[in-house]
Amino acid sequence: MNLQVHQIMSRSALGWALYTIAALGVFFALTFPYAQLQVQLLDEVARGTGLEVHADRWEPVWPLGIAWNDVSATAPGLPRFGADRVSVHTEIWSLVQGSAILNGQIRLPGPQGAAGLITGQLALDRWEPQGPGRLTGSVERLNLPALSLPLIKHGTLRGTFDQRWTRLISPSEFLRGQGDWQAEVNGLDLEHIPVGPLTLPSVSFTSFKARLQCQDGTCRIEGLQGDGPDGTVSGEGVLTVREPLSDSRLILSLSLTVADAYKRRIPVAALLPGPPGAPIKVTLTGPLAHLQATL
Secondary structure (H helix, E strand, O other), X not given: OHHHHHHHHHXXXXXXXXXXXXXXXXXXXXXXXXXXXXXHHHHHHHHHHOOEEEEEEEEEEOOOEEEEEEEEEEXXXXXXXXXXXXXXXXXXXXXXXXXEEEEEEEEEOOHHHOOEEEEEEEEEOOOOOOOOEEXXXXXXXXXXXXXXXOOEEEEEXXXXXXXXXXXXXXXXHHOOOEEEEEEEEEEEEEOOEEEOOEEEOOEEEEEEEEEEEEEOOEEEEEEEEEEEOOEEEEEEEEEEOOOOHHHOEEEEEEEEEEOHHHHOOOOOHHHOOOOOOOOEEEEEEEEHHHOEEEO
């Protein structure tokens, strides 16, 4: 008899739990102010990052989320960023516990319908975005030419990121925490590369990878390696974060070993420093918006 009573009580508790979850879902779907929230979110992104953000359409995502379609973001000194769809939704139980966990997804345009995808999770210790937080996620099939980056003709990026901070009051604070960013680009083609008095023809790398480790506003570039039919490259450097982000300063030292077939395509190959077959040292310096390359 006691076993039967226990089973009946367990089923009753499960039924009430399911009913509560369903009621919460209906409540949020019918009463949550999605329209006001989506406007506020875009305004917060604009204020917090310095980006000018526009979206053609938006729609609610059940039970507590929002999606924007045909999104564009621009900022002085940076290329335009465009996305087919951006969606974000909150894990309800995190709000009940006094924290906030947001899951997001960005779908980007890609060649031949192969859409790129950025997925991430933002975990905040408190409801306020200025408090401690952590952002983790991954990038898949990001078509670099779609970002209108200088010099890049072809290339597909994939990678992971893990960034933590204790206080977020400005865009630069984001990278002044601790972070680990890893990226790999396949099929990278660079064109019309200015190096000192020279303009090099397009150069291709089958694979190109690097790691970015950030601590208190200083990001070290490590493990940079690339190889392909035109040669190999390796390097390391430092990125110092400033506001706006386009003014962040880069010092990057590269060692480039040029393949013989590529060297024959350089009209002034005799001006390249060093003996034949020796690595060429290239240094990139300056703010991100106006990098200078020297031999």
